[in-house]
Each structure stands twice: as C-alpha cells, then as structure tokens.
Amino acid sequence: MKVWLLPAFLAFVLWGIWGFIPKLTTQYISPTSAIIFEVVGGMIVGILVLFLVGFKPEIHPKGIGLAVSTGILGLLGALCYLIAVSKGKVSVVVTVTALYPIVSIGLAYVILKEPISLKEGLGIILAFIAIMLFSV
Numbered sequence: 001m002k003v004w005l006l007p008a009f010l011a012f013v014l015w016g017i018w019g020f021i022p023k024l025t026t027q028y029i030s031p032t033s034a035i036i037f038e039v040v041g042g043m044i045v046g047i048l049v050l051f052l053v054g055f056k057p058e059i060h061p062k063g064i065g066l067a068v069s070t071g072i073l074g075l076l077g078a079l080c081y082l083i084a085v086s087k088g089k090v091s092v093v094v095t096v097t098a099l100y101p102i103v104s105i106g107l108a109y110v111i112l113k114e115p116i117s118l119k120e121g122l123g124i125i126l127a128f129i130a131i132m133l134f135s136v
Contacts, residue, residue: 035082
C-alpha cells in the first residue's frame with residue numbers, strides 16, 4: 001500500500017465528519033462563537049503534536065510564515081463555512097466548499113508551474129459547472 005493512502009483516507013473521513021458537525025453546532029451557538037471553540041480544539045491537537053515532536057518543532061522563517069498564513073486562511077475559511085452552513089443546507093454548502101482544490105490547482109499551475117492535463121482541465125471545468133448548479 002502507498003504510504004500516503006492511509007493518511008489521505010483518514011483526512012477524507014475526518015473532514016467528512018468536520019463538514020457535518022458545524023450544522024449541529026450552529027443550531028446552539030453562533031458561527032463566531034463556534035470558531036473560538038474550533039480554535040480550542042485545534043490547540044489541543046497542536047499541543048499533542050508538540051508533545052510528539054519532543055517540544056522541538058523545526059524552525060525556518062519562511063516555513064513558519066507560510067504555516068501561520070495557512071492557519072489564518074484556514075480559520076477564516078472555517079468561519080465563512082460556519083456562517084454558510086448556519087444559513088444553508090449542509091449538503092449544498094459542503095459540496096460547494098469541497099471544490100476548493102480548484103483554487104489549489106490553479107495556484108500550483110501558476111506558481112509551481114505544475115502542468116494540467118486535458119483530463120484534469122475538463123475536471124476543473126466540470127467542477128465549476130457543479131458550483132454553478134449547486135449555487136442556483
């Protein structure tokens with residue numbers, strides 16, 4: 001089995017559950033309150049990982065800057081997701097937001113010069129069509 005397959009499958013399952021729970025959460029607390037408690041949950045995971053690396057994370061200015069940027073963008077995205085799911089159907093919101101890899105693919109193409117095959121390009125076009133269909 002490929003080394004990346006198990007973590008990818010676990011991410012798939014965990015993110016699937018993560019996409020559903022906010023609909024329940026926002027029935028009890030506001031999206032802005034929910035994001036605070038999501039950060040607390042993230043801090044718990046961060047502390048556990050810090051323990052796993054012996055309290056000695058790798059230090060590199062660019063790596064730290066990019067990691068902090070990732071955290072900021074991720075939490076802003078999570079806040080937007082919480083607001084959307086509190087007002088819309090979870091089945092629609094989770095599907096539209098789950099198409100975020102289109103942005104990642106575009107950035108990889110422009111910045112990293114990663115090629116996009118014809119088949120992948122068609123998939124991206126179909127994903128945009130899916131977003132339009134779900135948004136109507």
